[in-house]
Amino acid sequence: MKDIDIRRPRLEEKEELHQFFKIVVTDTHAREGLAYMTDAIDNEIEDKKKFLESDYSSNGENRYFLIALHKSMIIGTIEYALTGELINRCTNGALKGLFEIGTVFVHPDYQRQGVGNLLLNAMYHTLQDRGIKEFCLDSGYSNAQKIWKKKFGEPDYLIKDFWGEGYDHMIWRVKIADMLEK
Numbered sequence: 001m002k003d004i005d006i007r008r009p010r011l012e013e014k015e016e017l018h019q020f021f022k023i024v025v026t027d028t029h030a031r032e033g034l035a036y037m038t039d040a041i042d043n044e045i046e047d048k049k050k051f052l053e054s055d056y057s058s059n060g061e062n063r064y065f066l067i068a069l070h071k072s073m074i075i076g077t078i079e080y081a082l083t084g085e086l087i088n089r090c091t092n093g094a095l096k097g098l099f100e101i102g103t104v105f106v107h108p109d110y111q112r113q114g115v116g117n118l119l120l121n122a123m124y125h126t127l128q129d130r131g132i133k134e135f136c137l138d139s140g141y142s143n144a145q146k147i148w149k150k151k152f153g154e155p156d157y158l159i160k161d162f163w164g165e166g167y168d169h170m171i172w173r174v175k176i177a178d179m180l181e182k
């Protein structure tokens, strides 16, 4: 996909980003057959808003977002921060102190066109420039799990039925050097 800019979010883009989170979270749940889980949808949108706020208020220190734009419209996000409560709980603290990449979101109309890979590559370089050699990433969405398995291999942690019967949670621990070689 051509003409994609990747850069830090601006304060005046807050509302557009809130809308973007809503679009992606709602669509993702619908595609997973989970549109009825309205509380989970609302909670995830609120979590993402808090993540963004944490970036703005700490100037990228506590959480660091990058966004993708096409013709000045926001079509993707990615962020990193220290591993959060969910990963720490699922791994009994084994990954504490490592960084986690999250909010890898691409607008439904732009998925499968390489935007996710562009965001990931930009984040690999950001992390590498900061001397960070590895990261973790987790997912409870079955569609995303397929994509991450293809990219990162089998998950390092698989918590069976974490979200209910048939809904597993998966966590990967990835070396950046392995990704940049590809």
Ligand SMILES: CC(C)(COP(=O)(O)OP(=O)(O)OC[C@H]1O[C@@H](n2cnc3c(N)ncnc32)[C@H](O)[C@@H]1OP(=O)(O)O)[C@@H](O)C(=O)NCCC(=O)NCCS
Pocket: 024, 028, 103, 104, 105, 106, 107, 110, 111, 112, 113, 114, 115, 116, 117, 118, 138, 139, 140, 141, 143, 144, 146, 147, 150, 151
């Ligand atoms: C997951 C997501 C970020 C991927 O972004 P994308 O722009 O669609 O992905 P890309 O086109 O860059 O493709 C990335 C890789 O996934 C593969 N891929 C993409 N969609 C796929 C699918 N439905 N099934 C299998 N592989 C797929 C591509 O072939 C590519 O593989 P490669 O790196 O080996 O070439 C995007 O689909 C998304 O936002 N999904 C909804 C939100 C979500 O679940 N986010 C992840 C939360 S953990």
